[in-house]
Amino acid sequence: MDRATLSQIAAAIVAPGKGILAADESGGTIKKRFDSINVESTEENRRAYRQMLFTTPGAADHVSGVILFDETIRQSDDSGTPFPKLLESQGVIPGIKVDTGAKPLAGSDGETVTEGLDGLRERLAEYHALGARFAKWRATYTITDALPSPYCYDVNAHALARYAALCQEAGIVPIVEPEVLMDGTHTIHRAAEVTASALEALYRALYDQHVYLPGTLLKPNMCLSGYGAAEQASDHEVADTTLGVFKYCVPAAVPGIVFLSGGQSDEQATARLNLMNQRGPLPWQLSFSYGRALQAPALKAWGGDPAKLTDGQAAYAKRARLNGLARSGDYTPEMESAA
Numbered sequence: 001m002d003r004a005t006l007s008q009i010a011a012a013i014v015a016p017g018k019g020i021l022a023a024d025e026s027g028g029t030i031k032k033r034f035d036s037i038n039v040e041s042t043e044e045n046r047r048a049y050r051q052m053l054f055t056t057p058g059a060a061d062h063v064s065g066v067i068l069f070d071e072t073i074r075q076s077d078d079s080g081t082p083f084p085k086l087l088e089s090q091g092v093i094p095g096i097k098v099d100t101g102a103k104p105l106a107g108s109d110g111e112t113v114t115e116g117l118d119g120l121r122e123r124l125a126e127y128h129a130l131g132a133r134f135a136k137w138r139a140t141y142t143i144t145d146a147l148p149s150p151y152c153y154d155v156n157a158h159a160l161a162r163y164a165a166l167c168q169e170a171g172i173v174p175i176v177e178p179e180v181l182m183d184g185t186h187t188i189h190r191a192a193e194v195t196a197s198a199l200e201a202l203y204r205a206l207y208d209q210h211v212y213l214p215g216t217l218l219k220p221n222m223c224l225s226g227y228g229a230a231e232q233a234s235d236h237e238v239a240d241t242t243l244g245v246f247k248y249c250v251p252a253a254v255p256g257i258v259f260l261s262g263g264q265s266d267e268q269a270t271a272r273l274n275l276m277n278q279r280g281p282l283p284w285q286l287s288f289s290y291g292r293a294l295q296a297p298a299l300k301a302w303g304g305d306p307a308k309l310t311d312g313q314a315a316y317a318k319r320a321r322l323n324g325l326a327r328s329g330d331y332t333p334e335m336e337s338a339a
Contacts (some may be wrong), residue, residue: 006215007255009133009173013093013217014256014285017324018064022260022291023050024136025069026096033292039304047075053295054083056313060090062324067095067175067289069135073127084131095175096132098123098163102140111152113172114139117162124170136219136289137163143181143194143226148180153201161205163165167216175258175289177219178202182262184226188233191223192245199249213253219289220246221262222272235268239275243282252283258285261293266319267336269293274326286328294319 005038013020025033031041038046050072053059066087073096076082084323100116111191114137139156142149160176167174180191199220206213223242233241243270246257261269269290276286289296297319302312325331 003212003215005171006168006212009093010215010217010255013065013134013173014258014287015064016143016285019063019288019290019323019327020065020067020095020258021053021059021063021294021320022067022070022136022289023053023069023295024067024095026101033295033299034304037299037303043071045304046071048306049302049304050075050083051077052312053298053316054086054307056316056320058317059320060092063092064190064319065093065095065134065177067097067134068132068335069097073130073132082131084182088131093133094131095134096127096130096134097138098127098135098167099137102138105152105155108151110142110144110147111149112140112142113152113155114159117159120163120166124166124172125319128170128172132172134175134217135163135167136175136177138177138179138219139196141178141194143180143182143186143190148194148197153197154205157198157201157205159210160257161211162201164206164211164216165209168212173215173217174211175217175219176202176206177260179219179260179262180221180254181223182221182227185228185230186226187229187231188223188225188237188241191221191225192241195221195223196245196249199245202326203249203251206285213251214255216254218254218257219260220257222259222264224262224264227263235272235275238272239279242272243276243279246284250284254284256285256287258289261288261290264293266293266296267333270319270322270326270331271333273323274329274331276330280329285327288323290323294323
């Protein structure tokens with residue numbers, strides 16, 4: 001696929017007022033979510049749950065793309081329509097998670113490297129044939145007084161860049177996700193320092209490996225106080241600190257930044273995205289790629305009961321709409337209590 005097409009896909013994913021639903025939970029993660037509502041994580045229950053999300057009326061007004069898991073991209077709705085085709089029919093772009101997870105980093109204690117490069121070229125060709133037009137690869141970094149190490153930054157940046165180059169070769173837009181984990185007691189300033197180092201290593205590697213930046217998207221963490229820190233930064237501090245890092249580290253050639261929600265509440269993830277979009281003009285679109293922060297209310301409202309499908313869809317539609325409003329800085333907390 002030519003570069004112009006990659007740029008067009010990336011731009012469509014971060015179209016104004018829209019963002020990404022991350023529905024690419026691994027088997028272990030989706031089981032935890034189903035356990036929370038006392039529903040068994042069977043293949044059919046997972047299919048029914050994703051179908052509920054993918055058929056929500058009006059969601060496509062605020063959701064431009066959906067990241068799928070290997071199981072999900074091969075599933076179909078009740079009528080036999082493959083999920084990628086179902087999404088495409090609504091103008092939603094199908095995506096796919098392609099990494100195989102973070103594993104202990106050899107030669108380092110307490111750090112990880114994400115695996116999945118072996119056979120990736122062939123898997124990407126298959127996913128493209130199944131309908132995927134963008135992909136995601138997640139690297140993780142743990143904050144302590146001594147970590148992450150330069151070694152951890154470099155090996156994960158190298159893997160992210162190799163993945164991105166292979167995606168573009170296959171005609172797939174790569175989302176690169178260098179997630180700095182916010183567990184711990186660190187300050188927001190330490191989070192900013194680590195996030196900047198991860199981004200600097202990433203963009204050096206992308207440049208070195210000839211990745212076409214206008215045909216990529218960045219999925220980063222926001223800069224937060226550690227979840228265990230006694231003093232928590234305000235929403236305004238989060239917005240200003242996060243943007244300060246990105247203005248320094250993310251090239252203007254990148255068309256969009258699609259934030260992950262991490263351990264933030266649904267409302268925090270929306271409010272902070274909203275504040276950042278009020279700080280414009282900015283060189284990139286600021287959007288969302290939320291999993292739990294879009295799905296949690298829907299999962300609870302549905303509870304595995306087919307009779308409550310419309311309740312689950314209404315809860316998902318509301319969160320999608322509010323995050324869509326946050327794209328333009330038009331969200332207000334009062335909207336949370338409105339119908």
